[in-house]
Amino acid sequence: MIINHPLLGPRDSAEFTYLGDASMIHRPNWEADDAVAQFAEYGYQRANPAGLHRELWFHEGGDRSWLVITRDTTTHEITSVEMARDVARAEGRTK
Amino acid sequence: MRYSAFKVIKEALTGHRGWGPAWRDVDPQPEYDTIIIGGGGHGLATAYYLAKVYGGKRIAVIEKGWIGGGNVGRNTTIIRSNYLLDGNEPFYEFSLKLWEGLEQDLNYNAMVSQRGILNLIHTDAQRDAFIRRGNAMMLNGADADLLTTAQIKKRYPFLNTENARFPIKGGLAQHRGGTVRHDAVAWGYARGADQLGVDIIQNCEVTGFVIENGVCKGVQTSRGTIKAKKVASCVAGSSSRVMEKAGMRLPIESHVLQAFVSEGLKPLLPGVITFGAGHFYCSQSDKGGLVFGGDIDGYNSYAQRGNLPVVEDVCEGGMAIFPMLGRARLLRMWGGIMDMSMDGSPIIDKTHIDGLYFNGGWCYGGFKATPASGYVYAHLLANDAPHPTATAYRFDRFAKGLMIDEKGMGNQPNLH
Ligand SMILES: Cc1cc2nc3c(=O)[nH]c(=O)nc-3n(C[C@H](O)[C@H](O)[C@H](O)COP(=O)(O)OP(=O)(O)OC[C@H]3O[C@@H](n4cnc5c(N)ncnc54)[C@H](O)[C@@H]3O)c2cc1C
Numbered sequence: 001m002i003i004n005h006p007l008l009g010p011r012d013s014a015e016f017t018y019l020g021d022a023s024m025i026h027r028p029n030w031e032a033d034d035a036v037a038q039f040a041e042y043g044y045q046r047a048n049p050a051g052l053h054r055e056l057w058f059h060e061g062g063d064r065s066w067l068v069i070t071r072d073t074t075t076h077e078i079t080s081v082e083m084a085r086d087v088a089r090a091e092g093r094t095k
Numbered sequence: 096m097r098y099s100a101f102k103v104i105k106e107a108l109t110g111h112r113g114w115g116p117a118w119r120d121v122d123p124q125p126e127y128d129t130i131i132i133g134g135g136g137h138g139l140a141t142a143y144y145l146a147k148v149y150g151g152k153r154i155a156v157i158e159k160g161w162i163g164g165g166n167v168g169r170n171t172t173i174i175r176s177n178y179l180l181d182g183n184e185p186f187y188e189f190s191l192k193l194w195e196g197l198e199q200d201l202n203y204n205a206m207v208s209q210r211g212i213l214n215l216i217h218t219d220a221q222r223d224a225f226i227r228r229g230n231a232m233m234l235n236g237a238d239a240d241l242l243t244t245a246q247i248k249k250r251y252p253f254l255n256t257e258n259a260r261f262p263i264k265g266g267l268a269q270h271r272g273g274t275v276r277h278d279a280v281a282w283g284y285a286r287g288a289d290q291l292g293v294d295i296i297q298n299c300e301v302t303g304f305v306i307e308n309g310v311c312k313g314v315q316t317s318r319g320t321i322k323a324k325k326v327a328s329c330v331a332g333s334s335s336r337v338m339e340k341a342g343m344r345l346p347i348e349s350h351v352l353q354a355f356v357s358e359g360l361k362p363l364l365p366g367v368i369t370f371g372a373g374h375f376y377c378s379q380s381d382k383g384g385l386v387f388g389g390d391i392d393g394y395n396s397y398a399q400r401g402n403l404p405v406v407e408d409v410c411e412g413g414m415a416i417f418p419m420l421g422r423a424r425l426l427r428m429w430g431g432i433m434d435m436s437m438d439g440s441p442i443i444d445k446t447h448i449d450g451l452y453f454n455g456g457w458c459y460g461g462f463k464a465t466p467a468s469g470y471v472y473a474h475l476l477a478n479d480a481p482h483p484t485a486t487a488y489r490f491d492r493f494a495k496g497l498m499i500d501e502k503g504m505g506n507q508p509n510l511h
């Protein structure tokens with residue numbers, strides 16, 4: 001797979017490591033009443049879809065940025081690559 | 096029909112006209128007591144033991160393609176019970192014992208070959224960890240044997256024990272481990288289950304569940320609705336896709352694992368060797384091909400094929416300890432979809448929906464578990480309580496912090 005890094009251009013996927021579902025950007029609030037249940041869900045349950053999947057990749061062998069990649073899990077085709085920072089901010093995460 | 100040497104000779108003399116099909120090709124009935132979704136090794140074994148050991152009646156196995164077309168026909172056929180943790184080891188040892196009696200039980204040649212498995216040691220820390228694992232295995236009634244480099248060299252003279260980065264300093268052997276002919280496992284269980292009256296329904300995809308007031312009453316399929324008192328999902332890499340239809344999210348990610356086989360060679364590798372530090376393992380099939388593999392590719396995938404970086408990684412690992420591999424030509428390579436769980440261990444449990452049961456999360460190691468997985472799942476279906484060797488394989492272990500994490504990797508499926 002070739003990952004088209006927003007800053008660095010096309011890079012070999014072997015330079016990256018994979019974390020998983022991009023919903024992990026949204027860590028639950030530890031002060032919430034149901035924080036324990038929320039963290040169990042956050043830590044362990046995954047949608048694991050067949051088809052488009054938004055996921056976190058880390059450019060470990062490169063500029064060490066986090067990316068949000070949209071990829072089809074049935075074909076491995078990558079349709080979008082964004083900086084995870086931009087995605088997180090756009091989705092309202094502040095810390 | 097019972098298979099025997101006498102039958103083989105008789106058929107040889109009479110033009111092989113007396114062999115019938117090994118299982119019936121049936122259309123689905125409108126209703127069953129138990130429906131098992133997935134005609135892989137685990138689903139077929141579940142049906143077999145449910146009928147044979149637990150007296151189950153009116154059982155169907157529903158398979159979307161043909162039986163044995165999933166991971167049971169794609170794996171590298173290694174069986175072993177060399178686990179460390181209490182939640183796992185009794186279960187895998189139970190499985191290995193079932194393998195030892197399987198062919199007599201099924202009257203089917205599954206080519207169970209206890210040729211031994213060897214895990215290589217390269218450092219003092221690894222030796223300590225392997226000694227601990229060997230002791231845990233023996234405490235659970237399994238066999239384990241710590242070998243010196245000289246003992247290993249005697250059996251495998253071609254191994255490169257002097258690799259600068261990973262010199263071989265010994266190994267942990269389980270002599271009762273080995274390999275089994277994977278397709279024959281699916282076929283043998285299918286034939287055994289069929290003879291006990293189980294309906295094996297192929298080319299029938301489960302597309303949904305019939306759930307009324309929190310109770311599962313059957314499945315919707317590509318061949319119509321089929322009712323059942325109990326529905327048991329057993330679809331390995333497709334677990335999330337199937338259970339999503341019941342509104343469930345699972346502690347599972349699907350990942351692709353690749354495997355490789357070389358051209359046929361003369362016998363040279365008597366047992367199974369794993370080079371964990373180099374992410375490589377290898378055995379030789381009875382046809383002569385070197386069967387080998389390494390890591391999963393590491394990202395979610397349902398594609399049943401992998402990418403080249405892992406191919407390169409596996410071959411590099413192989414060349415490091417096994418330099419003569421470079422002379423063998425690669426014949427085939429393929430991929431299968433692994434149900435990677437959050438702690439690397441499986442789940443065999445009831446769901447929160449009455450009448451709906453789940454078996455999955457086998458990662459890259461479910462083939463060896465096939466007999467026990469079927470046995471304990473049948474136990475759960477028959478008794479609504481777990482088999483004594485499978486009490487830890489529960490859904491709620493994640494929320495409760497009771498992970499069974501052999502490798503100590505945490506909730507990162509691609510690292511298990
Ligand atoms: C390359 C590779 C190497 C491996 N090596 C080893 C090894 O050396 N040792 C080991 O112990 N394990 C190994 N494994 C793991 C092992 O193969 C699996 O864990 C095990 O086979 C899974 O159980 P199963 O046989 O029931 O799965 P499968 O054979 O995959 O059965 C699941 C079945 O469910 C069916 N299904 C899916 N969705 C539906 C639906 N909606 N309706 C109806 N049916 C459906 C599928 O078609 C499939 O036939 C390996 C796996 C791979 C891919």
